[in-house]
Amino acid sequence: MSRARLWARVSRWLFLLPALVYLSLFFGYPVVKNVVMSFQEYSVTTFYTGAAPFVGLRNYTAVLSTDVFWQALLTTVLFTVGSIAGQFVLGLALALFFQRKFPLGGLLRSLLLLPWLLPLVVSGTTWRWMLDTDSGIVNEALGDLHLLSSGIPWLTGTSEALVSVVLVNIWVGVPFNTALLYGGLQDIPARYYEAAKLDGAGRLASFRHVTWPLLRPVAGVVLVLGVVYTVKVLDIILVVTGGGPAGATQTLATRSYELSFQQFEFGRGAAMGNVLVLVSLAFALVHLRADRRARNT
Numbered sequence: 001m002s003r004a005r006l007w008a009r010v011s012r013w014l015f016l017l018p019a020l021v022y023l024s025l026f027f028g029y030p031v032v033k034n035v036v037m038s039f040q041e042y043s044v045t046t047f048y049t050g051a052a053p054f055v056g057l058r059n060y061t062a063v064l065s066t067d068v069f070w071q072a073l074l075t076t077v078l079f080t081v082g083s084i085a086g087q088f089v090l091g092l093a094l095a096l097f098f099q100r101k102f103p104l105g106g107l108l109r110s111l112l113l114l115p116w117l118l119p120l121v122v123s124g125t126t127w128r129w130m131l132d133t134d135s136g137i138v139n140e141a142l143g144d145l146h147l148l149s150s151g152i153p154w155l156t157g158t159s160e161a162l163v164s165v166v167l168v169n170i171w172v173g174v175p176f177n178t179a180l181l182y183g184g185l186q187d188i189p190a191r192y193y194e195a196a197k198l199d200g201a202g203r204l205a206s207f208r209h210v211t212w213p214l215l216r217p218v219a220g221v222v223l224v225l226g227v228v229y230t231v232k233v234l235d236i237i238l239v240v241t242g243g244g245p246a247g248a249t250q251t252l253a254t255r256s257y258e259l260s261f262q263q264f265e266f267g268r269g270a271a272m273g274n275v276l277v278l279v280s281l282a283f284a285l286v287h288l289r290a291d292r293r294a295r296n297t
Helices: 002-037 044-049 058-064 067-098 105-112 120-130 137-144 160-186 190-198 203-231 235-240 252-261 266-296
Strands: none
Touching: 002 266, 058 266, 067 105, 067 160, 067 203, 067 252, 067 266, 105 160, 120 137, 120 160, 120 235, 160 203, 160 235, 190 203, 203 266, 235 252, 252 266
C-alpha cells in the first residue's frame, strides 16, 4: 500500500511537471530576469562584454526622479480609469440588451467579438486613419452632419489625443466585458426575477436588488482583469499616437518600451516595468478590498 501511495503521488507530480517547466521557463525566468536587470547597469555593451555591474537602486532612483515618470503615471491612471469605466458600462448595457430574445441575437453577439479578435495593430492602424484630422472619416462624418466647422485634432492635440486612445481602447475592450457579463447574467435563475415581479418590482428595482448583487462576483473579475490588461496596453498607443504629441499619451508601458528599445537603457526599462507591475497589483488589491467590504455590508 505504501508503494502504491508513493507511486500515486509521483504520478501526479509527473503529470504536473510539463506545466511547471513551462511556467518556470516562460513566466518565472522572465520575471526573475527582469528584477535582476533592474539592479544592473544593463546596456547594449552588455551583450558584447557580458558585464552588467550591480548598481543597486540607481535605476529606480533615475526612473522615479524624473517629471516624465509622474506625467506618465498620471496619464496611465487617466487612461485606465476612462477605459475601464467606458468598457464596463457599455459592456453591461450590451449584456443586458442581448439577454433579451430577438431574431439574429446570436449572430449579433458573434459579430460583437470581432473588435476583440482583431490584431491590435490592425485596429490601431484603422483608427489612426479614421481619426486623421484632414482626411479621417470621423471628422468628415461630423462635418457632413454640420456638427463641426473645422476638423478636431484627434491625434495631434495634447488633450484630444488621450481621449482618442481611450475611445479606441474602449472599442477594443467592450466585447470582452460584454461576453463575461452576459455569461454572468445567464447564470442568474429566472425565478428570482419572477419573485421580484410578483413583489411589484420594476426593471430598475430588479436590477438593483436582483441582477447587480448576483452579478457582483463576475463584475469584480471583469474589473480586475480589465485593470490588469489596460495598465499594460502598449500596441494601441504606439500605433495610434506613438506616445505623443509632446508625451500627452505617454504611459508607464510606453515609457518602459522607450527606455528599453529606443534608448537601449535596459536596466532602467526593467525598473520601469517592475513599477508597472506594482501599479497593476495596487489597482487590483484596492478593488478586491473594496469588493470584499461591499460583500460584507
